[in-house]
Amino acid sequence: MAIHLNNFRSPSATFVQRVKWLLIVLGMMPLLRLIAGFPLGWLGANPIEFITRSTGTWTIVGIAVTLSITPLRKLLNWPWLIRLRRAAGLLAFFYASLHFTTYIWFDRFFDVDDIIKDIIKRPFITVGFAAFVLLIPLAATSKNSIIKKLGAKRWQRIHYLIYLIAILAVIHYWWLVKKDLTQPIIYAVVFAVLLGVRLIWKLRSVSSEKPPLVAKPPSD
């Protein structure tokens, strides 16, 4: 291999910044496809359904990317990857907001009574809504100034919620498909791996009585 992994252990700040922007630009591609696809007819015969599904899918993908950063960072020994985590997480929240907006707008037409009934009555909406609500405090505490105010430990404790959110998101998907569970199973396996490695590391660090790793707030 021409490029060795070691070269990426401690890249320059500019490099990291560029990778971050690349992630953001890539993360906007699904939205651009929806915006351009609507008038151009790429979204098929039922564009609203397409948008609902697409924004939902990219929310789950965004959560998976966010959750894969810590394991990748450890496996590759690329500590700087942590600097991408906030952007990935906010992208997930962005698509979750679009997903939720599509639902309240084009599925329920802002009928609040209807939405409340739906949330209470339909389990897949209950868990989807719960996942979205739980994402809000995470997005709201992503600014450096707030992280500093909260302190790393408390911030970390709030952000452990992402594990629960990931599980709720998969249940939401699982319960809404008519019969073919292939897609939800794929995401369930991905999350099982991402949460599983954390559990294994946690158990190991407890058994070797080393203090657990506390994530530092990103400095940029």
Next chain:
Amino acid sequence: MLIRRSTDILPSEITTESQYNSRRDWLKAAGAMGLIAGLPALSARDAQAQAGKLAGVKPNAAYGLPDGEKLNKFDELKNYCNFYEFGTDKTDPPANAKSLKTRPWTVAVEGEVLKPKVFDIDELFKLAPLEERIYRFRCVEAWSMVVPWVGFPLSALINAVQPKGNAKFVEFVTLADKAQMPGLRAGVLDWPYTEGLRMDEAMHPLTLLTLGAFGEALPNQNGAPIRMTIPWKYGFKGGKSIVKIRFVEKEPRTAWVKAGPSEYGFYSNVNPTVDHARWTQATERRLGEFGKRKSLMFNGYTDQVASMYTGMDLKKFF
């Protein structure tokens, strides 16, 4: 013999004013975007479509365009379908159904009948006069279309085979051929896909043995060469690519009832007051519309069909 007379023009072939205007809008937009160069290809496709028209189809005036309704586009029917034998995404059947061979094709009609018979598909095309009927089509997933189907009442076939007195139900068995249908590899449903009707439902004049749509033979992805259309029931009740029609004494266990008895019932009449176990059936999205419509009891066919279910608890027999 294939000379078309002026009376053969089907409602589905007539360009409505709104379609005309929307085409003009599209042309304007396309022109503005420099897409107009692609037009010769489009008109070539139109000519091809004309060649695919079924001969001798007469519109049945009793089943014209319902008031306040607009036909959906043929493309919507062709590109948005549930046909799990070709995959579970709406776009899988149009992509994968090209491999379906619809000739030669036979339909075995058997069971409790005096004259069981294996029909060749071309024989079935001549069994009764082909009519065009415009029906609302409501999927259990809460979307809907308005489609001009071509076919004839199933009762014509039933009368031809003469059911015995103990024939209480009709079961439809559809093709399950792994060589032609990639979706069969996934065990999503218990193949072959089967459906069924009570005898009176099967004999009902609305129940259409369907051979075409929009004046053409059925596209593969919509259940070629022969499917059922029962407009007051959810779409899945209409089995696609049927190979066997069986007359039986007991209510047949249908594919979706086997897959989820708490979510899908044998009757599956469109009913806005009985929700699916996981989603509402009170509203639906008509393809091509942004708003949602209120779903109609029996999909708007109450006058014709409600009497078949008097005294039945439709919440229990959903």
